Amino acid sequence: MDEKFKQRVQSRYQQALQRGERFWPDSIYKDLLVSLGLFLLLIGLATFVGVEPEPRVDPNDTAYVPRPEWYFLFLFEFLKFIPGQLEWVGAIVVPGIGVTVLLLLPFIDRNFYRHYSKRVLALTVMGVIVVDIVMLTIMAFAPAPAPEQSAIKSMQMWAGLIIPAMTLILLYAFSGILKEPASQRKTMITTASIAAIAIIVLAGGSAFTLQRNAPPKEKVAVAGTIPEQIAQGEELYAVNCTECHGADGDVTVIQGVEGLDGKVVTPISSKDVMYTFTDDTLFNIISDGLPELGMVPFGTASGGELSPGEIGAIVTYMRYTWDDRVEVPEAAQGGGIPALAEGEVPSYDVHIAPLTKRYCVSCHRAGKENNNYLMTSYEEMLNTGDNAPNVVAGDANSILLQVIQGHEVEGKTGTINIMPPNGKLLKDEYVDMLIRWVMAGMPQTAEDAAAAATPAP
């Protein structure tokens, strides 16, 4: 940019000032009038349209379709066209390029001229982008077409993105061509047009086939229905809560938990709790803990490990398991630990795993004080522990069977306590189940158990 050009710009500006107006009062008058109009418009909107009411946050509502503020909708709609693995290109790279170009515009656009007739390319680019943004925004507001209408969707994609993009490329090509001598123009225009049409057809065809053959999107497993939430909640409860509150939520004095031994707790499955605490209250207690009573917070918001959805599942599980006013949906029944028939031999997969999951693994897993006896899998249950083996096929004196029947055992590293440690033995049927299992040789699968049940020929 030479000095001459700068001087020309400055002198022309001075001339414009001569012919111009005063900032005060001419310009200010218009500004104030527009501001006043806006102010009245705002009061009108606030009074007659108002702010759309929205329900309170419910992180468990997985069916909620998120919707950004309207001025981000075009980006949101644009992202829908981008296949999953390329999402970062659509969400980061394209807007990133857009913002960079916008920022550096004065340095990219080296055209000295300012009049519209001399800036056709720049104005067309801007126009196409604006039309694109407006179209995408309108499409986002229109109801989403059903999956079988994907052809319509791809037509929209054509109208909204591909055609404008091709127009731009063509325009750019032509602006170069027009600088060539007239004799060459005609052939070049013809070649460019044919090439452009070929590209459009090819791109469109491949986009259409891609869309038709695209594999259905993988669904993310979110516990949605009540039975699913109960099942998820049961598992989370066993791992996070059983240690202190007991598998059935009826513990009144915590035993065998480091730092909390002997603490008095409210039996959380009691009617007192179930009838007086709402789901929200339960949710908040689990999430934030009760520090003055020794309960640690579990929610990620307070430094714990459970997401709001997981805490919600625990609350659902508690409500449907202990609150006698709630009816359990049919699909949720029949889960848990199956009962044994007369003479039936239990197997690890069918009976013992659900039992240990509910009553044992909250302590008998890695990272807890448990004499290194882990019970999260069949192999661990048979082989781990300082006093291994804790179960011996056919041995009624196996350590596991002794402690669950209320007998302390002298082990290699000291006395082995009665289990579960909270002073309340397992229900008789569960003790019986474990005895039968060990006596039958600890079958792992249902087939093994059936084989053990039939006397060998």
Added chain:
Amino acid sequence: MASKLYHWLNERLGFDDLYKGLLDRPEPRGTWWNTLGSATLFLFTMQVMTGIFLLMYYTPSPDHAYDSIQYIMNEVAFGWLIRGIHHWSATLMVLLVFLHMLRVFATASYKYPRELTWVIGVFLLLTTLGMGLTGYLLPWNQRSYFATTVATEIAGLVPGIGAFITRTLRGGTDLSALTLSRFFAAHVWMLPALLTVLIGIHLYLIIRHGESEYPTEED
């Protein structure tokens, strides 16, 4: 007496110089399209004022945010009006910033000597969008919760440092009380402070170079 007082004050504060320097300036002949910038500034002032009123009742905690807004809407005298203005003014502000940018582009006003005015303007646009994004979460309702979840997820798509950005924005792995207080701090302090500084520079540059004239055939 009054003129004596005026003279005394003017000697010390310099009203006359201010009037000459800021208000009594020549300008190229403008149209109604030239009011878009000042209209945006007006909406920004509205946002600051209504925002301060809302701040008196709003509580940025997950337990109380929703209820405090219900309180503003139903109990506080004219609370519904203040919030309504804040809401709609935000919407109009984004629209006007966008239109203002289009006008500047169309008349090529970003060219010499006003390149930096444009660059600052783009930063103003981005900060305004940032205000919209952070303000959207504060009511702590379904829409704001899930929209912010998606928005912070999108930020996580940045190759390499995406996970870090998402964690920083959310203050953890999930949306939580920390996210709310971070967005609140950004919405009422960081971004408004940034906006104020940027607007100051923008206005200074406009006064320094004057408003651009509409291009003629010869430009």
